[in-house]
Amino acid sequence: MQAGVRLLDSDDGRRFDFDPGSFCLELLLTGGPVLVQRTELLRGPGDLTEWIAESRLARVAALDDVRVRPSELRELRDFRDMMWSAARTVAHGGTVEREHIDWINDSATVDLSPELDAETRTRRWAAPITGEQILGAAARDAIELIGEHAGRVRECGADGCALLFRDTSRPGNRRWCSMRRCGNRSKVKTYRSRRD
Numbered sequence: 087m088q089a090g091v092r093l094l095d096s097d098d099g100r101r102f103d104f105d106p107g108s109f110c111l112e113l114l115l116t117g118g119p120v121l122v123q124r125t126e127l128l129r130g131p132g133d134l135t136e137w138i139a140e141s142r143l144a145r146v147a148a149l150d151d152v153r154v155r156p157s158e159l160r161e162l163r164d165f166r167d168m169m170w171s172a173a174r175t176v177a178h179g180g181t182v183e184r185e186h187i188d189w190i191n192d193s194a195t196v197d198l199s200p201e202l203d204a205e206t207r208t209r210r211w212a213a214p215i216t217g218e219q220i221l222g223a224a225a226r227d228a229i230e231l232i233g234e235h236a237g238r239v240r241e242c243g244a245d246g247c248a249l250l251f252r253d254t255s256r257p258g259n260r261r262w263c264s265m266r267r268c269g270n271r272s273k274v275k276t277y278r279s280r281r282d
């Protein structure tokens with residue numbers, strides 16, 4: 087599976103693939119006020135190291151040598167919880183709170199730097215990668231998302247599904263978190279209501 091596309095567990099125990107379409111929205115899948123995964127996935131720095139290796143950031147360049155301090159992890163989790171609120175507001179056409187805008191802007195000042203590996207001539211993120219840089223990457227992504235793609239931030243159209251994504255489809259008509267879950271359920275529902 088492509089980095090940044092995540093396998094999630096459905097309530098009926100089945101797994102489905104979900105592409106959140108943006109790094110800061112991918113971060114929401116690790117826990118927070120709307121617990122998609124029901125549990126906190128980022129309990130310790132090692133959890134973040136593992137999680138980040140499969141993230142959208144890995145599409146751009148390799149992430150070697152990630153070093154996260156516990157305080158940085160706490161800040162990232164707080165940022166994520168704030169982003170749940172900010173992204174949901176955007177998805178519903180609302181105005182993001184001033185306090186949240188300031189939080190995003192303040193977090194965006196530190197970023198990952200790309201570099202060339204001298205041996206392989208391929209791109210990688212300059213190591214060591216810190217928790218502060220990962221937070222910065224999420225904040226920069228949030229600036230792009232809210233500043234340029236607010237109209238494409240969506241909440242899944244199914245009742246009771248709170249998954250948020252950036253619709254990157256060309257026609258801009260993505261409605262579901264995943265065709266394999268909510269898309270199919272909706273099709274079955276429509277079919278049944280037509281039949282009845």
Ligand SMILES: [Zn+2]
Nearest residue numbers: 242247263268
């Ligand atoms: Zn859904």
